[in-house]
Amino acid sequence: MVIDSSSMEPAEEEAQLGQESEDEYSELSDSELQEAFAKGLLKPGMNVLVDKSKKFVNNVDGMKQCLADLRKNLPWVERLDLTNLPTEDILSKVEGKVPALANGEVNADDDFQREMFFYRQAQATVLEALPLLNKHGIATKRPDDYFAEMAKSDQQMQKIRKKLISKQMSLEKSEKAKKLREQRKFGKKVQVEVIQKRQKEKKAMMSAVKKYQKGMTDKLDFLDGDQKTGKDSSDGSKKAMNKKGPNAKRKYKDKKFGFGGKKSGKKWNTKESFNDVSGFRAKVAHAKGGKKGKGGKQNKRPGKSVRKKMKSRS
Known part of the structure; x- marks a missing residue:
């Protein structure tokens, strides 16, 4: 073409x-x-090349017109809007301090001061809103059978719960491990102290044995060992018992055998005791005074042959 x-x-x-x-x-x-x-x-x-900068127009009349179009003459129940200043800072009042809001010195960079400002502002809003809600017959308490759709699903909350539980368990395990490490350190320290004490006692005993072998001392107190310390610890209780006085058994033994003094040789015969035969009993001395059965006769066991005959008869 x-x-x-x-x-x-x-x-x-x-x-x-x-x-x-x-x-x-x-x-x-x-x-x-x-x-x-x-x-x-x-x-x-x-x-197309664009070199011109964007021109911003501050159309105040247009924005006011838009705001007037958005506004609607609705009752407060439909709007539920409140604008409040924060409540009075009671803590600062009690402590005698001037509240920061009164001076206009609310520091936006101070997290604690800013959050407390929001908190007291929310308190003031609640104090003003509750009477208005009650006046208009709006319930402010949730009924028992109230059902609300949560922002997060149950699966997500279960995941969060598991994560929190695992975090708590890990913290508990770390604390438990820390305590175990401290107990091991303490146990090891005690064990070292016990070993050192035993070595010291062994060294002292060996030196005492050497002194005794060389004839430098004639005391054998080192052979008591721990028994001596046990006796020392029990002396206090014995002394406490002795303060009340000896019991009846001790008094009887003291009266019969004496108390203190020389005890060896007390049962030796003397000339007077040898000639004194008033307490002699022939039956007791020759074992003739045994127990008797019925009729006053002694119950003797039959011989072996007699027992065999009796067994064969039966």
């Missing part, structure tokens, strides 16, 4: 040339297009 350019109008001819150039450059890559743009081969209209 041959197109005669002489018969075409100027507008049609320009559109056709633009279309041909667009088809030509549409097949080029990005780098080739950038080179063509740098050389000035691309026609204006294909790429």
Whole structure:
């Protein structure tokens, strides 16, 4: 098909040339297009350069008009909006300090002061809102059968609960391990002290034995060992018992055998005791005074042959 350019109008001819150039450059890559743009081969209209900065318009009248359109003459029950200043800082009043709000010195960078400001502002809002809600008959307490859709699902809350429990268990395990380490350190310390004490006692005993072997001393107190300390510890209780006085058994033994003094040789015979036969009993001395059965006769066991005969008879 041959197109005669002489018969075409100027507008049609320009559109056709633009279309041909667009088809030509549409097949080029990005780098080739950038080179063509740098050389000035691309026609204006294909790429738009924006050098002008954005102009901001503060249309106060328009914003007021929009605000008036948004506002609606609705009752407070439908709006539920309150604007309150924070309640009085009772703690500062009791301590005699000037509240920061009164001086206008609320520091936004102070987290504690800022959060306390919000907290007291919420208190003031609640104190004003509760009477209004009760006046309009709006319930402020949740009934027992109240059902609300939670922001987070039960699965998500279970995950959070498991994570918190695992974190708490890990903390408990770390604390338990810390206590065990401290107990081990303390136990090891006590064990070392006990070993050192035993070594010291052994060394003292060996030196005492050597002194005794060499004849430097004749005391054998080192052989008592722990028994001596046990006796010393029990002396206090014995002394406490002795303060009350000896019991009846002790008094009887003291009266019979004496108390203190020399005890060896007390049962030796003398001339007077040898000649004194008033307490002699022949039956007791010759074992003739045994127990008797019925009728005063002695119950003697029959001999072996007699026992065999008696067994065969039965």
